[in-house]
Amino acid sequence: MSSPFAALDPCVHCGFCLPACPTYLATGDEADSPRGRIVLMRALERGEVRADDAALLQHLDACLGCRGCEPVCPSGVGYGRGLEAARTLLAERRGFRPLARLVLGVFARRAAWRTIFRAARWLRGLGLAQALAGPRRFGMAMLAATTPARAATPSAAAPPSRRAAEPGPGSTVALFRGCVMDELFGHVHDATRRTLEANGYTVLEAPGQGCCGALHAHAGDPGAARTLARANLAAFAGRADFIVVNSAGCGALLKDYGHLLGDDAGQRFAAQVRDVSELLAERGPRPGGALDLAVAYDAPCHLQHAQRVHEQVLAVLRAIPGLRLSLLPGFDRCCGSAGIYSLLEPAMSQAVLAQKVAGIADASPRPGIMTTGNPGCLMQIGGGLRAAGLPIQVAHPVELLDWSYRAAGYY
Ligand code: SF4
Ligand code: SF4
Structure with a gap:
């Protein structure tokens, strides 16, 4: 059996990945770059550095796991897989921080x-x-950012009501609710259901589902992640043609259940998973009513880099007439949220977020809404904007489509 670190083998230490790494940009330290961390991980694998080495822990703990280094790597290094292996080994040898x-x-x-x-x-x-909410009470700012955004008013007189597409064969989807998304972003689930139904999908529930396990898998606890994954497999078995997810972090792991579980059942589950933007884009999506909005899209790392889903989100946003869409410089760079990273590494998380917020503040024209498809990013960017006193809302792309469909009279 090949080493779990084998995905790092192709690294030729060229350094092309350095400018794509938010932590390297924050510190300028080679050990905070993908290339530097690959050297550290290989040394850990070979036993040349102990698992309790302070410098090793500092630099590997500071990695966001955003995988922004993967798409820019000409050698195809699987950095995320290597990091997963390193964190699992570290967790086995030193345990977790309290x-x-x-x-x-x-x-x-x-x-x-x-x-x-x-x-x-x-x-x-x-x-x-x-x-x-404020810079000193950033947790409150993040929580405040989960408040549903004020819906935009239509920019044109309401057209005659439009009818939703009729569901056809192969159109049933079971909604993955998750934990944070379900508890704090129920309004996004509602928008997901309505916009999918307007495009001819039948949306079903899957009782018994739970957390996807991404936080555990990324932290180095694949055993706990597998337990959660098996519960989800049982909950979704035979329910629908697709499993739809609107959280990029969850979607990336759900699509990776085949690797996590190492069996056919995991592969079959993974093959059914679609981000909501993928399903909508497959149907166009149907155009909505006009909204006079300046919107900037910020790509969640686990959608852009891990799932390689990008054009589909743009297709969703372009189905909204009147919406002025922009991609700000660094739109594909991590915001510093990264699951539980913002709790464990608050200083680096804030340093990375500061770059993102500065980019938004400097944008000309400034967007009225930042849109992104992941709960952690919505909270981190939304919290950062509030803490900086910038009157810019955050919303999930399906919320914007939902407002547009309401304006078009679909519902
Ligand atoms: S990870 Fe890829 S881009 Fe980065 S140093 Fe290695 S080969 Fe070069
Ligand atoms: S995963 Fe993100 S933070 Fe970690 S090395 Fe790659 S680009 Fe840098």
């Missing part, structure tokens, strides 16, 4: 994360998150 252990423990138990998110919704509902 905060990581706590957070992963919460996300492994449905009752635990539901309780925490219920409290978060309560804070949000009382307006406390919005009132307390």
